[in-house]
Amino acid sequence: MRNTDTILPDAGARDDMAQIAAALLVRLRARVPHIHCITNAVAQNFTANALLAASCVPSMTLSPEEIGPFVAGSQALLVNLGTFDRERREATDIAVETARQGNVPWVLDPVFVDRATPRADFARKLIALLPKVVRLNHAEFSALANAKPTRDALVAYARRHKTVVALSGETDWVTDGKRLAIIANGHPLMAKVTAMGCAASALIAACLAIEPDAWRASAAALEMLGVAGELAAAKADGPGSFAVAIIDALYNLDGPALIAQSRIEIAKVN
Amino acid sequence: MRNTDTILPDAGARDDMAQIAAALLVRLRARVPHIHCITNAVAQNFTANALLAASCVPSMTLSPEEIGPFVAGSQALLVNLGTFDRERREATDIAVETARQGNVPWVLDPVFVDRATPRADFARKLIALLPKVVRLNHAEFSALANAKPTRDALVAYARRHKTVVALSGETDWVTDGKRLAIIANGHPLMAKVTAMGCAASALIAACLAIEPDAWRASAAALEMLGVAGELAAAKADGPGSFAVAIIDALYNLDGPALIAQSRIEIAKVN
Amino acid sequence: MRNTDTILPDAGARDDMAQIAAALLVRLRARVPHIHCITNAVAQNFTANALLAASCVPSMTLSPEEIGPFVAGSQALLVNLGTFDRERREATDIAVETARQGNVPWVLDPVFVDRATPRADFARKLIALLPKVVRLNHAEFSALANAKPTRDALVAYARRHKTVVALSGETDWVTDGKRLAIIANGHPLMAKVTAMGCAASALIAACLAIEPDAWRASAAALEMLGVAGELAAAKADGPGSFAVAIIDALYNLDGPALIAQSRIEIAKVN
Numbered sequence: 027m028r029n030t031d032t033i034l035p036d037a038g039a040r041d042d043m044a045q046i047a048a049a050l051l052v053r054l055r056a057r058v059p060h061i062h063c064i065t066n067a068v069a070q071n072f073t074a075n076a077l078l079a080a081s082c083v084p085s086m087t088l089s090p091e092e093i094g095p096f097v098a099g100s101q102a103l104l105v106n107l108g109t110f111d112r113e114r115r116e117a118t119d120i121a122v123e124t125a126r127q128g129n130v131p132w133v134l135d136p137v138f139v140d141r142a143t144p145r146a147d148f149a150r151k152l153i154a155l156l157p158k159v160v161r162l163n164h165a166e167f168s169a170l171a172n173a174k175p176t177r178d179a180l181v182a183y184a185r186r187h188k189t190v191v192a193l194s195g196e197t198d199w200v201t202d203g204k205r206l207a208i209i210a211n212g213h214p215l216m217a218k219v220t221a222m223g224c225a226a227s228a229l230i231a232a233c234l235a236i237e238p239d240a241w242r243a244s245a246a247a248l249e250m251l252g253v254a255g256e257l258a259a260a261k262a263d264g265p266g267s268f269a270v271a272i273i274d275a276l277y278n279l280d281g282p283a284l285i286a287q288s289r290i291e292i293a294k295v296n
Numbered sequence: 297m298r299n300t301d302t303i304l305p306d307a308g309a310r311d312d313m314a315q316i317a318a319a320l321l322v323r324l325r326a327r328v329p330h331i332h333c334i335t336n337a338v339a340q341n342f343t344a345n346a347l348l349a350a351s352c353v354p355s356m357t358l359s360p361e362e363i364g365p366f367v368a369g370s371q372a373l374l375v376n377l378g379t380f381d382r383e384r385r386e387a388t389d390i391a392v393e394t395a396r397q398g399n400v401p402w403v404l405d406p407v408f409v410d411r412a413t414p415r416a417d418f419a420r421k422l423i424a425l426l427p428k429v430v431r432l433n434h435a436e437f438s439a440l441a442n443a444k445p446t447r448d449a450l451v452a453y454a455r456r457h458k459t460v461v462a463l464s465g466e467t468d469w470v471t472d473g474k475r476l477a478i479i480a481n482g483h484p485l486m487a488k489v490t491a492m493g494c495a496a497s498a499l500i501a502a503c504l505a506i507e508p509d510a511w512r513a514s515a516a517a518l519e520m521l522g523v524a525g526e527l528a529a530a531k532a533d534g535p536g537s538f539a540v541a542i543i544d545a546l547y548n549l550d551g552p553a554l555i556a557q558s559r560i561e562i563a564k565v566n
Numbered sequence: 567m568r569n570t571d572t573i574l575p576d577a578g579a580r581d582d583m584a585q586i587a588a589a590l591l592v593r594l595r596a597r598v599p600h601i602h603c604i605t606n607a608v609a610q611n612f613t614a615n616a617l618l619a620a621s622c623v624p625s626m627t628l629s630p631e632e633i634g635p636f637v638a639g640s641q642a643l644l645v646n647l648g649t650f651d652r653e654r655r656e657a658t659d660i661a662v663e664t665a666r667q668g669n670v671p672w673v674l675d676p677v678f679v680d681r682a683t684p685r686a687d688f689a690r691k692l693i694a695l696l697p698k699v700v701r702l703n704h705a706e707f708s709a710l711a712n713a714k715p716t717r718d719a720l721v722a723y724a725r726r727h728k729t730v731v732a733l734s735g736e737t738d739w740v741t742d743g744k745r746l747a748i749i750a751n752g753h754p755l756m757a758k759v760t761a762m763g764c765a766a767s768a769l770i771a772a773c774l775a776i777e778p779d780a781w782r783a784s785a786a787a788l789e790m791l792g793v794a795g796e797l798a799a800a801k802a803d804g805p806g807s808f809a810v811a812i813i814d815a816l817y818n819l820d821g822p823a824l825i826a827q828s829r830i831e832i833a834k835v836n
Binding site for chain 2: 606607608609611612648649650651652678681682683684685758759760761802803804805806807809810
């Protein structure tokens with residue numbers, strides 16, 4: 027018997043999580059948190075627009091002289107390893123140190139660590155610095171963990187590294203080693219727009235800015251984006267119009283729509 | 297009595313300025329000026345598309361070997377301090393020196409100077425080099441001028457620094473220390489799209505390329521963008537579709553629409 | 567008599583090339599090639615989305631530690647000289663060397679070589695390293711070749727440099743020195759969207775990844791984009807909505823539409 031069989035559904039938990047996500051959405055709009063993003067050159071514009079649509083103030087500077095005050099003045103930090111270079115490496119060291127000193131929660135998005143060993147090594151060094159959340163896809167998890175992305179492997183990884191693992195895929199899995207959320211929302215067009223995963227990580231940072239339970243914040247953020255993706259797909263003719271419509275959908279998203287469309291399942295973990 | 301009470305409306309001036317903006321639009325389309333932009337990584341694509349829609353040829357290179365000839369071959373220069381780094385600092389020094397030698401007018405956009413002291417210091421150094429226009433928002437003006445953004449403070453700042461101040465907000469204020477334009481055009485969605493302010497500064501550069509009166513150029517540019525914003529909002533479902541529609545609106549904007557929708561007021565300054 | 571008079575139409579060739587393009591489209595969707603792009607900061611997002619719409623996996627990193635493995639794991643490489651800087655120069659040296667060792671075909675897009683001499687010199691150095699294709703516009707060809715972009719000049723340039731020249735303009739011309747394709751597809755709005763030429767070069771790289779005949783790959787890619795542009799223009803209100811619609815059109819493009827709308831002419835070259 028595989029150990030994943032011991033992950034049991036929790037009656038009523040689905041509705042709870044949808045309610046939590048709806049409440050987080052209201053709090054985001056009331057608080058308007060500052061989110062600092064170290065992110066790749068391809069994703070900067072789309073990420074900024076996704077954060078603005080979710081009622082955040084994004085900033086993106088990388089300069090070593092300035093990133094300290096920018097992070098210190100933010101309520102959460104995103105570190106995305108896409109188009110990683112010397113400038114971003116230097117910025118990351120300062121930003122993470124500032125975040126740790128100021129108790130600013132941070133999210134790591136280890137983009138394409140399956141494509142280059144130096145990047146995977148850098149990601150591992152960062153994970154040792156205790157990001158609240160690591161969001162990644164199947165290939166990236168496999169490269170980082172040297173293991174297939176089974177539920178068991180995710181749970182074990184989250185426990186070992188004292189973090190939340192948020193795995194994007196056909197269904198999204200979010201675990202802190204004790205709880206597992208399985209999110210079936212989303213749409214295949216999300217994989218045809220560049221920076222969609224980067225925007226997911228940025229929305230997790232947004233939710234972390236207002237919710238100390240990193241597992242709840244991560245599951246809520248992925249649910250928001252997944253539902254927005256479904257609403258956008260209904261209006262889109264392809265990935266171009268989908269990328270536009272999902273920003274509109276995030277901006278217009280409300281609690282009742284989230285609760286009505288939520289396909290989230292909560293499982294206990296042995 | 298506050299000194300702002302001495303700012304008096306000028307009968308007939310509204311229509312004059314709308315006519316001026318309409319005439320500038322025609323000249324832009326006839327001249328197709330080259331505009332070189334040092335701008336932040338988040339804004340580069342949207343700014344280039346806004347300039348193309350307004351019938352300009354944008355260029356964006358930052359390399360010290362090349363930026364001199366690019367600026368020398370342009371009719372105006374934008375210096376935007378977003379995502380400021382060593383490369384942009386070095387590029388700015390060369391670009392501004394080239395612009396001064398070649399009498400290329402330039403605009404400074406001191407993005408987020410309220411968030412980091414080194415950036416505010418760099419902006420002050422640049423303002424001493426006499427940009428034709430400084431375009432900024434309320435928080436940025438407060439940080440630069442150590443004063444609240446009242447009309448008096450703007451007028452005083454413009455006089456002291458021999459520049460035009462173009463302040464974006466719910467209404468835009470543009471002053472050269474002698475004249476004040478108050479522009480009520482625009483739409484709240486403009487604040488929900490990243491790089492909208494950067495695009496405003498780029499359009500000011502576009503108008504400066506063909507109009508030597510920097511106050512007129514700035515007011516006309518902000519009016520064009522404000523009217524385009526209103527036209528776009530009528531077609532948009534949220535900030536995603538708004539960002540697309542405002543590029544269409546800029547491209548399709550014509551003099552009669554500008555004149556019909558213009559909500560600009562001209563005031564004299566004591 | 568001008569030498570171009572000796573370029574003779576080849577009966578039936580039009581339909582052949584449309585069939586070839588349609589077949590390439592099917593192969594792209596079956597193979598999902600990895601395309602590594604060194605491209606300018608303005609173009610990165612649009613290029614990534616164009617490649618995703620054409621069923622490729624784009625990557626964009628520039629870091630010298632990583633670009634080697636990224637290129638080695640790709641089926642084609644794009645080198646675009648926009649916003650060229652030290653980082654991109656260093657990346658290009660490593661990427662081209664990796665491509666040559668691994669027989670990864672590569673495309674050169676010498677953006678704006680007409681605007682700065684150092685960039686033109688760098689482009690000439692790269693052309694000596696035998697890119698499979700050089701895609702450029704009229705001003706860029708004139709600057710590189712010190713000759714007006716006549717058909718004869720293109721043919722001579724392709725022969726001398728052992729490459730395919732793909733010239734974008736009102737009609738696109740593609741020659742390998744022996745054959746010439748004349749593509750009349752496309753729409754004027756393509757010139758009003760930033761990075762459209764960069765996306766054309768990226769699509770050529772995509773077709774090169776699956777088609778060893780670089781002349782066929784280039785002509786097919788420009789035809790795909792041209793037909794997508796025509797389909798997009800039918801839905802667009804201006805360059806903003808056009809940029810969105812052309813991504814949708816690329817994603818939805820199929821063989822029958824390509825064959826029905828193809829306006830390609832094949833000429834022999836003496």
